[in-house]
Amino acid sequence: GAGVSQTPSNKVTEKGKYVELRCDPISGHTALYWYRQSLGQGPEFLIYFQGTGAADDSGLPNDRFFAVRPEGSVSTLKIQRTERGDSAVYLCASSLGPGQKLFFGSGTQLSVL
Amino acid sequence: EDKVVQSPLSLVVHEGDTVTLNCSYEVTNFRSLLWYKQEKKAPTFLFMLTSSGIEKKSGRLSSILDKKELFSILNITATQTGDSAVYLCAAPVSYYGGSQGNLIFGKGTKLSVKP
Numbered sequence: 296g297a298g299v300s301q302t303p304s305n306k307v308t309e310k311g312k313y314v315e316l317r318c319d320p321i322s323g324h325t326a327l328y329w330y331r332q333s334l335g336q337g338p339e340f341l342i343y344f345q346g347t348g349a350a351d352d353s354g355l356p357n358d359r360f361f362a363v364r365p366e367g368s369v370s371t372l373k374i375q376r377t378e379r380g381d382s383a384v385y386l387c388a389s390s391l392g393p394g395q396k397l398f399f400g401s402g403t404q405l406s407v408l
Numbered sequence: 409e410d411k412v413v414q415s416p417l418s419l420v421v422h423e424g425d426t427v428t429l430n431c432s433y434e435v436t437n438f439r440s441l442l443w444y445k446q447e448k449k450a451p452t453f454l455f456m457l458t459s460s461g462i463e464k465k466s467g468r469l470s471s472i473l474d475k476k477e478l479f480s481i482l483n484i485t486a487t488q489t490g491d492s493a494v495y496l497c498a499a500p501v502s503y504y505g506g507s508q509g510n511l512i513f514g515k516g517t518k519l520s521v522k523p
Contacts, residue, residue: 299450328510337412337496337513338451351510384449394439394500396456397511402449 297321299400301387307406308377316372316403320389327370328397329362330386338386344370345393377407410435414497414514421487422522429482429517431497441473441480442511444496451496454482487521494518 300319308314320327325346330338340354344364352362359377364370374381384404388397415430433441440458444451455464457473457480464471468487473480484491498511 335515337498337515338511340501340510340512343510386449386451396442396453398453399444399450404449 299387299389299398301385301400301403303403304401305404305406307408309408310377310379312377312407314374314377314405316374316385316405318370318372318387318389318400320368320370320387321398322368324389324391324398325367326390326392326395327364328388328390329370329372330388332384332386332402334383341372341385374405377405379407381405382407410499410501410512412497412499412512412514414495414517416517417515418518418520420520420522423488425487425521426483426485427487427519429484429495429497429519430479431481431514432479433497433499434478435499435502435512437502438475438478439500439502442498442500443471443480443482444498446494446496446516447492454495484519487519489521489523492519492521 302317327344329341332338342362343351347364347367359375362372384402386402388399390397412433440456442456443454455471460475468485471482494516496513496516498513501510501512
C-alpha cells in the first residue's frame with residue numbers, strides 16, 4: 296500500500312480482555328517496529344522485526360504482550376488480560392531495512408476501561 | 409542509559425513568529441538524529457542529521473546538529489497555524505555491530521500557533 300496501515304484506529308475494551316492490533320507495512324519494507332505512546336510522552340519502543348523474526352523484543356513490558364509477523368509482512372500485536380495502564384496509542388512503523396528512515400502508521404488508540 | 413531531551417515541552421506563538429526547538433542527546437555510538445512532526449497520531453519525517461554544522465532546510469523549516477555539544481535545533485520561520493503540532497526528536501539506538509534503526513524519542517515539544 297501507499298503507507299503504513301493500522302487497524303483498528305480505535306479500540307475500547309474492558310479490563311481483562313484480549314486484544315489484537317494489526318499493522319500492514321509499506322510493501323517491500325523488511326523492518327517493522329511497534330511503539331507505544333502515552334499522553335504527553337514520546338513513542339516508546341516495544342519490538343522490532345526483521346523479516347519474520349523478532350530481532351529485538353526488549354521493549355515489551357511483560358509477558359502479556361506478544362507480537363507476530365508470520366509471513367514477513369503484516370504484523371499483529373497481541374495483548375492478553377488488558378489492564379487500564381495499557382491504554383495508549385500503539386504506533387507501527389516500517390523501513391526498507393535497519394537504520395533506514397522509519398515511516399509511521401496513524402496508530403491504534405487503545406482504551407481499557 | 410541513552411536519552412533524548414527536548415525543550416521546551418510546550419510553546420505558544422502567534423502567526424509570523426520564528427521559533428527554535430531544542431533537542432539534546434546522550435546516545436552511545438551516536439549515528440544520526442531525526443526530527444518528526446506529529447499532528448494527529450502518525451509522526452511524519454522532517455529531517456535526518458548526521459554531520460555537525462550542515463544545515464538541512466525544507467521551506468520554512470531548518471535544522472542543524474552540533475555533535476560536540478550534543479544537541480540539535482529545529483527552526484521554523486514565519487510560523488503558520490498549520491505548523492501547530494508536536495515536534496519529536498529521536499536518535500537510533502546502537503547495538504553491537506550496528507544500528508537496528510530502533511529510535512529513542514524525546515517527549516516532544518507541543519507547538520501551538522495562534523492566528
